[in-house]
Amino acid sequence: MEKHIPVMLNEVIENLNIKENGLYVDCTLGRGGHASEILKRIPLGHLYAFDQDIKAIQESRPLLKSIADNFTLIHANFVNVKEKLNEFGVKKVAGILMDLGVSSPQFDDGERGFSYRYDARLDMRMDQNNNLDAHYIVNNYSLEKLVRIFRDYGEEKYAYNIAKSIIKERETKTINTTFELVDIIKKSLPYKELAKKGHPAKQAFQALRIETNHELDYLNNTLKDALELLAINGRLAIITFHSLEDRMVKKAFKSVSEIEGTRHGPILLPSEVRKPKYRLVNHQVIIPSAEEVQNNPRAQSAKLRVIERTENDER
Ligand SMILES: C[S@@+](CC[C@H](N)C(=O)[O-])C[C@H]1O[C@@H](n2cnc3c(N)ncnc32)[C@H](O)[C@@H]1O
Structure with a gap:
């Protein structure tokens, strides 16, 4: 199996604060690096893992199977995460991971046209049905x-x-x-x-x-659904590799974790103040250690942000 080294694996696992009976979603299965570590920690829960690349689904299945059976692989774009989970009767989850961009096997497969290092037809589609x-x-x-x-x-x-x-x-x-x-x-x-x-x-x-792959559009159109899918204490962790992606995530997280209210000058009127429904787990963005970047140069531009749901929609 072609290798993909999962980026900031320890940081992701630690910050997802995994509950053994929780429902978890990996929006970007890849070669199952993060997914298998999540699966190991949820003997009483379930993992739903998405990838739009059929090869990622096919290649990760045996790896996950060697760990446990309580998972479902979904060949779909994560922009459909809410509808797809609804089909399984899942409305709220304990954690969601998005590890954006391409996997090393996609990049290193000479025929997929992602890389300037191999001669191939210009393709670059993660989902070959597009x-x-x-x-x-x-x-x-x-x-x-x-x-x-x-x-x-x-x-x-x-x-x-x-x-x-x-x-x-x-x-x-x-x-x-x-x-x-x-x-x-x-x-x-x-x-x-x-x-x-x-x-x-x-x-x-x-x-x-x-x-x-319309990567920025799909991220932008998924953030709201991913936030809504979180149960109380549920966490959403997102690894980005591009400054525009990180900016998008930062802005979305900021807007739902700040106190809302009508400002009269510097004062927020108490009657109108609304408590945010989410809190940032880390105020500083998390980046990989120098050691990780040395071992896996692909991690170089990675940034991890994590948010937690603190309140329900109902008031
Ligand atoms: C960086 S890799 C994930 C690697 C994975 N965390 C691991 O440890 O093996 C990103 C994966 O997400 C998939 N992907 C990217 N954008 C997607 C989208 N909008 N919907 C579904 N899958 C997507 C890609 O096909 C790729 O396999």
């Missing part, structure tokens, strides 16, 4: 749209140059493969950029992957 792939984006999106994607999702300084070169190349031929795209990117960058450490196509590839 219609939109990187090939379509590269060959059809407008200059403006490509610039925005490379700039916003890739924080690519040369977004315009790369997008312009893609459009130019498209005038004569279709851009089919990862290596063709790498060549175009390399030709778009000044020499001083090419001489820098790190692969010159890294940011542009990341940007295309985020767009192909």
Whole structure:
């Protein structure tokens, strides 16, 4: 089985504060690294694990089976977490984990087109049933749209140059493969950029992957449901790998954990003050230790935030 090293495993397990009879949800099963540690701790509970990549489901099943039987694997996008859990009669859960982005096996599978290191058709779909792939984006999106994607999702300084070169190349031929795209990117960058450490196509590839899988939209559309699914004392832990994702999570967590009320100048009117229904478990974002980053460079940009439900909807 291809390996994926789970990021901040101890921190996640500790902060989920797992109850042995609890219902838990792993929205991003991957190769089951976090899921198996959760499963080991819930002999009287149940684990529901989602992944939109069928391979993640197939490959993780034997691993989880070797631990226990009290789990259900769901091949679906986590944006449907609430409806899917409802189908199993589950309305509230004790904990939810989201470990965003791609897994190492997806990245390292030369045929899936995620990586600039392997020559493959431009694909990058986590869910291979989806219609939109990187090939379509590269060959059809407008200059403006490509610039925005490379700039916003890739924080690519040369977004315009790369997008312009893609459009130019498209005038004569279709851009089919990862290596063709790498060549175009390399030709778009000044020499001083090419001489820098790190692969010159890294940011542009990341940007295309985020767009192909609508990663920010799905996260944004899931946060509210995930928060609502928590039972009292239930916790939601989210690991992000991108500053835009982290900002989204931080903002969502902040808005539900702050005291609400009408402000009259600096004063909150007591009659109108509403206690928040959630509390931040950690006020500071949690990042991996230097040792973890050394052993697993993929953990480098990871950020973990955890929130706990303290009140019900009913007042
Ligand atoms: C970083 S990996 C998770 C690794 C996992 N925690 C482990 O320890 O093996 C992210 C996984 O989430 C899946 N994924 C990403 N976005 C998703 C979404 N919107 N819905 C369902 N699965 C998603 C990917 O296919 C990938 O397998």
